[in-house]
Every structure is written in structure tokens, then in C-alpha cells.
Amino acid sequence: MSFSPQSRVWIYQSNRKFSSVEQAEILKKLEAFTNQWKAHGNELLAKAEIRYGYFIILTVDERQANVTGCSIDSSVRLIKEIEQEYHVDLFNRFNIAYKVNDDVVVNGKEDFETLVNIKQVTTDTIVFNNMVQTLEELNTKWEIPFKNSWHSTVFAHLL
Template sequence: MSFSPQSRVWIYQSNRKFTSQEESEILNKLASFTNQWKAHGNELLAKAEIRYGFFIILTVDETQANVTGCSIDSSVRLIKEIEQEYNVDLFNRFNMAYKVDNDVVVNNKEDFETLINIKKINPETIVFNNMVQNLAELETKWEVPFKNSWHSTVFAHLL
């Protein structure tokens, strides 16, 4: 199944890594959801994945049918159910994800600031920009060096 580069994406970042058991259960829930996801009765061409054990990514190709407020609400409800069932935080935008070697680490904003201060996070550290809007941006602008991300403007005073 091929998705347009302009397909919309939503990224939900967990505050902790899912276990492999949790990941397979969550993927099953996401698959049954995306298989029947509709907007005003039109089936949406959608997929869901988990990357690095931390990120739930929903993708919808709007060349088929446009996502509506109601269909977005239904996806948010599902994510909130997953959040409660697995006792994770998927909506906290102040949790920052970055890479150490090839491992993903998630810290709260204060710890992230401290790590910048003590130079554990530097301009080259790969951070995750969960604000990307579409598949093309997911591929090119999601994992970026700190210096090229929105993080660098927010935390500029620390560099």
C-alpha cells in the first residue's frame, strides 16, 4: 500500500519505552482501528506503526478521503485508551526525545535543560520533532540535529 508524501501524520510519544508484549498488543489495537477508520462514512486509507518503542505514528492518505474532526476525535479517544491501559503519558509535549548513540531517551523539560547545560545534549544531538505534519516531513524533518530543530530556538539561551 503506497501513501502519498502529503499524507497527514500524528505522532504520539510515550514517556517510557513499551515492552515488546505491550508493543504487539498496541499494534493489534491500532490495526483494528485503522482498518475500520472512517470519515463521514468514507473509509480512510490509514496505517499505524510504533517506532523505536516510543512513538505511535498514525498516517492518513487524504487523496482517498479527508480526515474530519470526528475522525480525528476517534483516533484521540483510542490513544487516550492506550494511555490509560498501559499507564503511559502520550500527550505531554514537554517530554523531550533524543538519541544517545542509537537509543532513544525521553526526559522531561527540566532534565532536558540540565542535559543541555552540562553539554550532554549538544547542537549535533539528534532530537525528535513530533510536530511534523505529513509523511514527507516525517522522513526528512522528524529526526534532526538539535541545531536544526525547534528545540534550538526554545532552548537557545542554554547553548
């Protein structure tokens, strides 16, 4: 199934890594959801995935049908259910994900700020820009060096 580069994406970042068992269970839930996801009765061409054990990514190709407020609400309800069932935080925008070697690490804003301050996070550290909105942006602007990200403007005073 081929998705347009302009497909919309939503990224939900967990505050902890899902176990492989949890990932399998969550993917089943997500698949069941995306297979029946509709907008005003029209089926949405959608897929879900988990990347790095931390990120739930929903993708909808709007060439088939446009996403509506109601359909977005239904996806948010599902994500909230997953959040409660697995005792994770998927909506905290102050949790910041970055890479150390090839491992993903998630820290709260204060801890991240400290790491920037003590140069454990540098301008070249890869950070995750969960604000991307399209599949094309996911592929090109999601994993980017700190210096090219919104993070660098928020933490500029520390650089």
C-alpha cells in the same frame, strides 16, 4: 500500499519505552482501528506503527478521503485508551525525546534543559520533532540535529 508524501501524520510519544509484548498488543489495537477508521462514512486509507518502542505514528492518505474533526476525535479517544491501559503519558509535549548513540531517551523539559546546560545534549544531538505533519516531513524532518530543531530556539539561551 503506497502512501502519498503529503499524507497526514500524528505522532504520540510515550514517556517510557513499550515492552515488546505491549507493542504487539498496541499494534493489534491500532490495526483494528485503522482498518475501520472512517470520515463521514468514507473509509480512510490509514496505517499505524510504533517506532523505537516510544512513538505511535498514525498516517492517513487523504487522496482517498479527507480526515474530519470527528475522525481525529476517534483516534484521540483510542490513544487516550492506550494511555490509560498501559499507564503511559502520550500527550505531554514537555517530554523531549533524543538519541544517545542509537538509543532513544525521553526526559522531561527540566532534565533536558539540564542536559543541554551541561553539554550532554549538544547542537548535533539528534532530537525528535513530533510537530511534523506529513509523511514527507516525517521522513526528512522528524529526526534532526538539535541545532536545526524547534528545541534549539526554546533552549537557545543555554547554547
